Amino acid sequence: MTADTTARYSWGGDEHIFVELAESMSLPASIRAMAITTSLRANRPDGILEICPANASYQVRYDPDVIEPRALLKHLQDIEREIGDAGDFSLATRVVEIPVLYRDPWTTETLMRFRDRHQDPDATDIEYAARINGLAGPEEFIRAHSGSPWFTSMVGFVTGLPFMFQMVPRQRQLVVPKYLRPRTDTPKQTVGHGGCFGCIYSVRGAGGYQMFGVTPAPIYDPAQTMPDFDDFMVYFRPGDIVKFTPIDRDRYDDHVQEVEAGEYRIRSRRVDFGPKAFLDDPDGFNARLLEVLRAD
The missing domain is CATH 3.30.1360.40 (Gyrase A; domain 2)
Structure with missing residues (x-):
């Protein structure tokens, strides 16, 4: 390193x-x-x-x-x-699974209202992102976006919003510019991307990152009514490692019902992250890391 x-x-x-x-x-x-x-x-x-x-x-x-x-x-x-x-650094952290409904109706409707602010008015955000990253189309982009974990480098700008680096060699990172001019609206829990950073919008509001989908998982709960927020109103912490998992509309709706019932839990596991082991063998390290989520 x-x-x-x-x-x-x-x-x-x-x-x-x-x-x-x-x-x-x-x-x-x-x-x-x-x-x-x-x-x-x-x-x-x-x-x-x-x-x-x-x-x-x-x-x-x-x-x-x-x-x-x-x-x-x-x-x-x-x-x-x-x-x-930091070659000898080891971080006690979490690997976190975030379900994502890619190409959802809400971010799609929103992005279509702001095409005059976008680099490619004739394409959706995910179609544009796929093209400029040399990928065949949205499905290949979704596989690239969800196929490797993401490292939470900081939390902030908007309360509870995580910034994340894709944990792949730099030449393989997905890179997408922000909108030419920011939007005045972004749905809550939008999965976005700007430059080399992934993010999840914690609240509804203005934004300039490309929009790829939405997660049903609450990441900010100021009232602390959900079980994941007993200790703090913000879910993410710097150092969290995120795995995006594509879901369909039925699964999304099921999760929303769990949220409304106050029963939804974000799936996570404790893990020790050693950056040297990752940088020496990113693909092998990521495969071992994601096995942690599959363990009972």
Whole structure:
């Protein structure tokens, strides 16, 4: 695993340090941010209030009355040197199965209302995505999109929205630009894609990512009424590994009924993720990883 190991540190007022680990966003840079922030949580000095990993960076909020800023800066630099390229990092996380109704009627109706903002007004989002990625059509695109897991690099922008890198070699990643101009509407729980990032829209609202389908799985529950939200109103956590599973309309409707009855659970399993093992053999690692979901 190789990465640029020189970070750029900058101050954000009197309470924040922002650390940029790489100028370009990539899975190795995201893993390195995860490794550093995981180590920081394990060796957390008094005065650190919040730790927020992102795609190729992280930010720390601290109390300057408790920890001297330069002492915190040195602590972060020491962790950076210790982590290096994160080749020895191991993350205790979850592999999560998210069912997806691809080419659903709701995102299809929405995208058709905004074709004047799209690169290809004569195609649907998934038809366009298939074509520019050199795939035969939507079915081949769905197989590529759902055939490998995705690494959750950060959660945010909109509350509960996960950003995800596809866990394949970079030259095989699906890449699709965002809309030319953002939409003013996106259905809740839309499975979207912009640049190299997959995402799930946690709430209905504006958006610019291409829309491929919708999941019945709630990922944001501010009232915490669903069983997956006993501890927190947001389901996803940085480091979660996602497997998208195509479903048909009947299965989608069944899951919606379970949601309405307050009985739906997202299927997940605990797993240890070692980035070196993944980068040495991505396909073999992914096959072993997805076997975890099939285990009873």
